[in-house]
Amino acid sequence: MTKWDHDGPILEIDKLSISFFTRMREIPAVMDFSVIVEPGEAVGLVGESGCGKSTVALGVMQDLGVNGRVVGGSIKFKGRDLASMGEEDLRDLRGNEIAMIYQEPMASLNPAMRIGQQLTEVPMIHEDVSEAEAMKLALQLVEDVRLPDPQRILRSYPHQLSGGQQQRIVIAMALMSKPSLLILDEPTTALDVTVEAGIVDLVKDLGKKYGTSMLFISHNLGLVLETCDRICVMYSGEAVERGSIKDVFDKMRHPYTQALFRSIPLPGADKNARPLVAIPGNFPLPHERPPGCNFGPRCDYFEAGRCDAQDIKMTDVPGDDRHESRCLKFQEIDWAAPVQGAATSQSTPPGDVVLRMENLKKYYEVAANALFSSHKKVVKANETLSFEARESETLAIVGESGCGKSTFAKVLMGLETATDGKILLDNREIQDTPIQARDTKTVSDIQMVFQNPFDTLNPSMTVGRQIMRALEIFGVGKSEAERQQRTLELLDLVKLPREFAGRMPRQLSGGQKQRVGIARAFAGGARIVVADEPVSALDVSVQAAVTDLLLEIQRENKTTLLFIAHDLSIVRYLSDRVMVMYLGHVVELGSTDQVFSPPYHPYTEALLSAVPIADTRVKKKRIVLEGDIPSAMDPPPGCPFQTRCRWKDRVPGNKCETEVPPMVTLAEGHSVKCHLSAEAFEEMQPVIEIAAE
């Protein structure tokens, strides 16, 4: 079918309302939502989970399932109302005029079909071309998305590619028939930051090359800043603010947008001097929305009798280009006023060394072939890990998936025993004692807060019971009543109402579950807490609250916090020292300031440049790493990072390829595993610069 010619906007959504119908009731998912996407424009759709942004995308695709229905408003694509189109016309449109890129690349590719088949299908359906021709096009697009060895890729199955490669294939698939509109639904959420940076670059370039308009759905404000021209902020099914990136980021006119920006760690935020401000309260459930302004109950500027009296319409912000806000009071609020109510605190000086790692190694033996077990391969998950952690200090461990940070946590917890080296807890060696053999004291001393609060609580036990279990195991309290009392105190500690003791995990929100997880970790008076990405599964507005809670408990209990993360913004905000890991090696270790400013390890440099920052003043150097992270089963010889390092040519000879670099001390407490000379380190420029206001 031929593409339509159309002069006006590509996509016009006008007062769209979408509801899902269940046996119980109608659940409005999107209400009164309007957005316009002009040709070649990229519009970002931002909001927390459950705000209806994905529903809008599926609405545009007219694929709402059996229960979903458009109950009001219209979606016009190139001037034609999608609601009036039949199944046949819609099929012509999907994949041809509007294409979509999804959150989880692995799940959105058919596991039983070769990549080539899945790619060629698109032009074969829509343009009626022969298979050979389609194959040629597929080959060209696989090259366009910068994948190596396209012939081989086309012949492989999805599971044979890495996550980043899969997402590139999904992008290639979406571009196969040169659509006019591309919908990207959280396209990089499941990927590592450096991979994400590559994908973002690719999407931007391809958008320019093919002149495609984009609807970019994300919860990450930094990512939207990097990719989009305009932005639409959604809250609880409604658009609350709409405008150009510059207007919304610098002159926001809706309290929710403001609260959102205050709750994410931007450069300059500091856990003691300028702490994050969490949005109070919880996201309302779709059927429990308050009257009037949905954000009202959580808003600092709420005025009873006015904000909850009527439905609120979008109003233009005078003086700006197409900048609108859904707030009655936006012209009365003093937007330049400094943050209120954020309690600053004193930083606690670190105490004695509690935990020391000396040349810790963890190797796994895996059979290379499940049948011929004679040939064993060794995965070096951790290589000569050495560091020490002091009392009431926060040490962040940063690295991408596969860098060995989780293995290290397992060895420390005693779930695995070390291959070599030492772990000293108060000068006692514990590296060879598995958790079953550790005494109660050691177990309760080292505790963990897990990444995914949804899976780590037993779904069939009440919250109180689970904390009680931990207390029993740690031998806290002499009687049941005493433990009961302690459970309630722990709930107070994590700022949950005491009646939550009787609740089931499913009745709790993600943030509340994570609080329970924290309470459980601190049940036995833990001195070292390993927090494995404790907030990455949570929504932005909840992240700040949970982070602050963790820091507060740490301050009171002088806990040593080992904070495992891949999000450098939050690391910069809360940690005292940072350890950067790559392929099992510690490549850089130093205080937060030392790590975040030059001289860097080349990998840290790339990592820093990859993190999207939601601040228009920030200027970043783009360093995109080529290729994928090498497999730990087959690491490159010499320096682990040499395959992707942009500084490699500055090292004379082939030292990088042959020798593992030594840990070089650059400054007091700052060491780097790199062959670069002192002069080369001198030359390094900062990656992130904040323009003067």
Add this chain to the structure above:
Amino acid sequence: MAFFILRRLGVMLLTALCMTFVVFLLTNLPPNLEKLAKTQAGSRITDTEVTSWLERNGYAAPILLRYGEWLGVWPADLVTDAEGTPIGGRCLRGRSGITSADEVPRYCGVIQGDWGYSTKYRVGVAEIIGERLARTGILMFWAFATMVPLALIIGVLAGMREGSGLDRSLSTFSIASTSTPEYVSGVIFVVVFASSMVGLKWFNGSAKSAVDGVTFENFTLPVATIALYGMGYIARMTRASMAEVMTAQYIRTARLKGVKFSTIVLRHALRNALIAPFTVIMLQFPWLLTGVVIVEALFVYPGFGNALVEGAQNNDIDLLLAVSVVAVVVVLVTQLISDIGYAFLNPRIRVS
């Protein structure tokens, strides 16, 4: 791959060994042997006569040795009279006109290809098994040829639009068919289609004539009885798997690529949906073996199931052993095929 198959064959051999030993042990319990002696030599013989009959016919050796004889790894005892003429022993069963011990082979077990002698039918076991297996094979083939395609079609049609009217009616049919045992459905079929009193008289109620040639008339009812029972089960599995696949994200991807619904079902969903039921289909093979016992009895078809029943009723040791070996082989071979086929359907677990 070759190694994989080889290892599976080894496991198969070991399983067959254990299995046959258990059967051997149970069929050779002293009361069984006594019964055997009485059926063979007359029911009124005295206990001493029983003992001497057993000794004469090579049933007196320790059980392990006799198992070794059956396997063919231990030389079988040969009982001779005063002149040296063989009068009894394992290797002599089923042979006549032998005058000297030299004519009798020393070993006569499974390894030598001698499956023993059926005391019930008075012929070599190999002969019976071969013939019966061929007959049941034909029955199974037709049963599978109708059951599997129909079940898959029903499952896919029901699962592709979960909760639709089509899904509900097909699911009802599958549940009804799988919850009706063969001895119920078989009887109903006979009454409805074959009874000379009230029935439609479309088909023949007995499959005895099928021995001389399979016709639509004499074979439809037994095939339908077997197929119907297994069909519902496979259809239910296929439906569940299909319904799950249809909600997968890659199906949404295909839909939003503009792929037609029929193409989505056939190209994108079918292969993924077949991965789970494939194992179930393969498990049906050994299941059918038991079902076949009832159906063959009901429709008077002298097949494998019939041999099993006769062997058990008459304590026909060698026949029972051979039947159990066949059963073990059928189970393990289908499992091997199922594993290989599974790897073929699911590219993620290919054996390298």
